[in-house]
Amino acid sequence: xxxxxxxxxxxxxxxxxxxxxxxxxTVKGPKGTLEQNLPSDITIQQDAGVLTVTRxxxxxxxRALHGLTRSLLANMVIGVTDGYQRVLEISGVGYxxxxxxxxxxxxxxxxxxxxxxxxxxxxxxxxxxxxxxxxQQVIVRGINKQTVGEEAAKLRGLRxxxxxxxxxxxxxxxxxxxxxxxxxxxx
Numbered sequence: 001x002x003x004x005x006x007x008x009x010x011x012x013x014x015x016x017x018x019x020x021x022x023x024x025x026t027v028k029g030p031k032g033t034l035e036q037n038l039p040s041d042i043t044i045q046q047d048a049g050v051l052t053v054t055r056x057x058x059x060x061x062x063r064a065l066h067g068l069t070r071s072l073l074a075n076m077v078i079g080v081t082d083g084y085q086r087v088l089e090i091s092g093v094g095y096x097x098x099x100x101x102x103x104x105x106x107x108x109x110x111x112x113x114x115x116x117x118x119x120x121x122x123x124x125x126x127x128x129x130x131x132x133x134x135x136q137q138v139i140v141r142g143i144n145k146q147t148v149g150e151e152a153a154k155l156r157g158l159r160x161x162x163x164x165x166x167x168x169x170x171x172x173x174x175x176x177x178x179x180x181x182x183x184x185x186x187x
Contacts, residue, residue: 004067004070004142005055008050008051008052009050009053011051014030015028023038023044025044027079033080038067038073042062042065073187083142085148091135091168092167095167099126108168116155123140125138125141125145135170137138156169
């Protein structure tokens with residue numbers, strides 16, 4: 001039995017879950033509504049404030065879908081109650097971020113500023129630098145774990161951290177392997 005798949009999912013108060021025909025799941029909570037079509041072979045049961053996911057047999061296909069279905073449901077429940085966030089750090093001389101309405105304006109060493117328009121359900125927050133040595137932080141927030149991660153990856157892809165001085169955009173806590181650089185001529 002799948003270790004992840006057999007864990008029950010507690011349903012917090014204020015969260016309403018409906019499972020329609022074909023395992024079309026709708027989760028409504030204080031932060032919003034998420035909908036997803038899950039594999040129809042897997043059984044989803046709701047009893048006394050707990051969701052359980054079961055599979056019809058031990059075939060490899062069902063074993064793979066069992067844990068996946070449970071994880072997707074749990075992510076939806078967490079998303080509508082707490083939400084998700086990713087913190088990105090911008091470091092480098094002249095590298096900075098600013099907000100213009102909902103949009104994010106990035107100065108990343110190019111000859112032009114980069115305007116990032118957030119997709120629906122995503123918001124950007126900025127934490128300014130407290131000192132010159134600290135990186136500026138951009139927080140990507142939303143209720144869908146997948147779109148938050150994708151948007152954070154797109155921002156990081158605009159200027160990934162370079163290995164010599166570490167300038168660029170990185171995830172908080174990400175370690176960048178540094179290179180020594182050139183040494184002077186010796187005779």
